[in-house]
Amino acid sequence: MTPQTASLLVGILTFVIGVASLIISRRKISAEVREIEARSASEKVDTTSKVSDLLQEMQSQNVDLYKRNTELEKVNTDQLRSLEILRTRLESRDAQLSEATKQLDHLRNLAKDAPIIETLRNQLDAMNQIVSHFQAAQNETSKILLEREKSMGELFKTNRNLDLKKPGESNP
DSSP states (O other), X not given: OOHXXXXXXXXXXXXXXXXXXXXXXXXXXXXXXXXXXXXXXXHHHHHHHHHHHHHHHHHHHHHXXXXXXXXXXXXXXXXXXXXXHHHHHHHHHHHHHHHHHHHHHHHHHHHHHOOOHHHHHHHHHHHHHHHHHHHHHHHHHHHHHHHHHHHHHHHHHHHHHHHHTOTTSOOO
8 A cells, every 4th residue: 555545545534534423413413402492392381381370370369369358348348337337326425415515504504593492402403313314425425436446446457457468569
């Protein structure tokens, strides 16, 4: 073998090895591309599945929130109705107290004008009854005011809880 033939053989072998390595590397790159595409498709499916699950969970939470909101609105309406009833009762008691005060003033005026001791005693007894009724009405008014304050406190507490549970807002 001559050096030129040896050189030509080495060149041909190098060319064949180069072509073979290009073919092998192309196949390897093609396999890697297919593997990456398969992973990407799998991730897309997983992502789609997760998004679908999250949407279903959000729908369920929205339904639950709507139900709770409806219940809270009902409670709020009931408490407002109770407050209105208490307000009406307070107005009635205030009218009774006003009438009792007028009667007491009238009896005081009669007591000033009456010269007879017996009349004064009768008026004093009547006045004591009015005062006892007045005190009873005052006690009832105090009880109603306490009920009203308690109802208002519960209403504010319920409204505060509702505000804390609003979706989309950060809790302080």
